[in-house]
Amino acid sequence: MTSLHHASGVHSVIGVDAGTATLREADHLVHELLDRLALTEGVFACTHLYRTDERRGTAVSLAVPDPDAVWQELPTALPEGTGLALADRTHGPDDAVAAARRAAAAPRASGRAVVYPGVRHLTGTVTAGAILDRTAIERLVVLGAPAAELPPATGVLTQDHVRPEWRDGVLTLPLVPAAGGLLAPFEVPNPTPCCADHP
Numbered sequence: 001m002t003s004l005h006h007a008s009g010v011h012s013v014i015g016v017d018a019g020t021a022t023l024r025e026a027d028h029l030v031h032e033l034l035d036r037l038a039l040t041e042g043v044f045a046c047t048h049l050y051r052t053d054e055r056r057g058t059a060v061s062l063a064v065p066d067p068d069a070v071w072q073e074l075p076t077a078l079p080e081g082t083g084l085a086l087a088d089r090t091h092g093p094d095d096a097v098a099a100a101r102r103a104a105a106a107p108r109a110s111g112r113a114v115v116y117p118g119v120r121h122l123t124g125t126v127t128a129g130a131i132l133d134r135t136a137i138e139r140l141v142v143l144g145a146p147a148a149e150l151p152p153a154t155g156v157l158t159q160d161h162v163r164p165e166w167r168d169g170v171l172t173l174p175l176v177p178a179a180g181g182l183l184a185p186f187e188v189p190n191p192t193p194c195c196a197d198h199p
Contacts, residue, residue, distance in 0.1 A: 012067045015085040015104030017059040017096040018078050023047055023112070024190060026058040030114045036077050039064060044136070046111035046166070048103045054095055059103035061111060108169045112187075116171065122162040125182065128154040131173065137164050139172040143186060155182040161189030 016033075020026040026047040034043065044063040050056065064070050071086050078084075083096025085104045090097045103111075113119075118135025129152025131137050140156075142148050157178050162185050164173040178184035 012063060013086075013104045013107055014062045014064070014067055014070060014074070015059060015083075015100035015102065016062065016074070016078065017057065017083040017092075017099035017103065019081065019096070020058045020060075021056075023049075023058055026060055027114050030060055033060075033062070033074075033077060034115060037070060037073055039070070041065070042117060043115055044107060044113060044117075045115040046103075046107055046113050048106045048111045050099050050102055052095075052098075055099070057099065059099045061103040061107050063107060106166075108166055111166045113164050113166070113171060116164070119162065122158045123160050125155050125157050128152055128156055128183075131156060131162075136171055137162075137173050138170050139167075140175055141172055142175050142177075142183065150183075155180075157182045157184045159184065159189050161185065161187065163187045 016029075018029055020029050030045040030047070034040070034045065042065045044061075046061045048059045048061060050059055062070065067086055071084070071089065074084055075082075075091055081093060081096060083092035083098070083100040084090060085097055085100040090100070092100070113136075116136040118137070121134045122131065128140055128150040131140065140150055142150070156175065162173065164171045166172070174186040175183040176186050
């Protein structure tokens with residue numbers, strides 16, 4: 001799996017708080033950013049819910065192969081008032097920067113992955129073995145039977161919407177029973193027209 005850190009140990013995750021209130025809005029922001037920055041390979045983009053006395057919303061973390069280059073482009077790719085954080089660098093108003101810092105520190109501990117290596121393979125019905133072999137997802141968990149081991153040939157109805165979660169450093173996909181003896185991701189798709197073409 002692609003590392004979230006450079007080999008030198010320098011933190012390479014960029015936190016972004018653009019004021020998105022919902023997961024759907026944050027998903028749309030992720031896809032807009034990746035399209036605009038032409039980022040495709042080796043990217044982890046995750047959403048992170050936060051709530052403070054001053055504000056609540058959904059921040060985004062971006063783990064990319066070349067964070068310094070992305071950092072230079074982000075301020076012009078995002079609306080005014082967006083908070084950004086990368087290691088000791090920040091941009092934007094203090095409250096948004098605080099949320100961005102939390103998002104940058106969250107991956108591998110918590111968060112919901114929207115884009116990750118192999119996500120484009122997850123369309124239609126795929127097998128459990130293919131998910132583990134062809135994507136960054138490391139663990140499949142059936143809700144209600146967390147200790148169950150899935151045979152590699154088990155079918156998973158993706159609905160073209162697969163959002164695994166970071167749990168204790170492991171990218172984990174929660175599944176539930178679906179029709180026809182299949183399983184399906186716990187989170188069901190609810191795309192807006194502008195996001196309907198994104199996985």
